[in-house]
Amino acid sequence: MDAQRTLRRQISCVGIGLHSGNKVNLTLKPASPDFGIRFRRTDLGGHEIPATVNHLGGIQLATGLARNEVSVETVEHLLAALLSTGVDNVLVELNSPEVPIMDGSAAPFIYLIHEAGVKRLQTSRKYLKIVRPIAISRGDKRIALYPSDHFKVTYSISYDHPLLRHQSRTVRITEESFVEEVAPARTFTFLKDVEMMRQNGLALGGSLENAIVLGETGILNNALRFEDEFVRHKILDAVGDLALVGYPVIGHLVAHRAGHALHTEFAAKILEERHAWRLVESAVSAPIPVALGVKSAAPRLAN
Incomplete structure (x- = not known):
């Protein structure tokens, strides 16, 4: 059985929104089995948006999600980092409509995930x-x-x-x-x-x-x-x-x-x-994440 995974501990960073130019505080938090990946807007009362095609929002130069008039934009780089490191369940908290652009790549998010650590859960992955x-x-x-x-x-x-x-x-x-x-x-x-x-x-x-x-x-x-x-x-x-x-x-x-x-x-x-x-529930050739270092510059961690 390939087990679902989440983060060992929460971790935060600070960046700016590519399109808004505003400062963004982002925190990745561990989540329970079958929680999936969800975005929570802390500036709007904690409204959550699951990262699924059922909640697609505007697609304007980046990928956005929306639910009940609440939206999150530019989610694709973070989602790619989570998928590639085998993180199935995580709560992404942010105080802005945009995931921070960081250096324009997914490397800073990989760094955050490796710093937080990844933990196996007692539920099988599909x-x-x-x-x-x-x-x-x-x-x-x-x-x-x-x-x-x-x-x-x-x-x-x-x-x-x-x-x-x-x-x-x-x-x-x-x-x-x-x-x-x-x-x-x-x-x-x-x-x-x-x-x-x-x-x-x-x-x-x-x-x-x-x-x-x-x-x-x-x-x-x-x-x-x-x-x-x-x-x-x-x-x-x-x-x-x-x-x-x-x-x-x-x-x-x-x-x-x-x-x-x-x-x-x-x-x-x-x-x-x-x-x-x-x-x-398992695949012999499915990605099996291992702990690796990242050569790119680390993001600035929040205090």
Whole structure:
């Protein structure tokens, strides 16, 4: 039996919201078996929002959740970190509508989880194992899941930019591969889009400290963390968005020029296509998290 897991102790950090620019206090707290991942807005009387496709909110440059007029935005990087480290049950408390952007990657959240520690619970985990293909296409954007013995992601992107003509990568998602190859990859944007976003009240907290910014001829940041950091970040986003199905997935995710809107639409479609999957309590090739260090800078912990 693969046991469900939670955190050993609570842990907090401070950051800013990417779009609001406001300071955010975030705390991760241990939770009981079958609790799942839930977000609690402490600034709004403790309203909770489960991290499932049933509570999808606005999808505007990031993934959001909503319930009873209460929302939480930019959840995907934290969800990817929790999924990859095998944390099934956790309460995420925050005093703002946005999960802090940190450095634009999932590495600071991995650090927090490792600092808190992970604890096995006395309840079995269920995996969603794909047995028949599921697919969606919208114009030149497409995404599909195929049967596999483990969770693997193949992603390709294509932009009309000299640095981003085409990038493609395949990663078998384990905690080790996620920590080393995916988690440090930062979100990215184009300089020509930044001013437009700010005029619309978005990206007010964005900077070269938490995003890669591409100008006409190159990046404005000092250096990339990987030559193909852009497609690695898309893999990170896809892992986080797919966490909204509510179970770790065993299958091969293949996406081309997708994005948050298509990722989350696909997560909902997976649950609708009940003939295409079955729930299993263990999988020989399912991710088995192990304790690892993170090379990226640690987030600032709250007092």
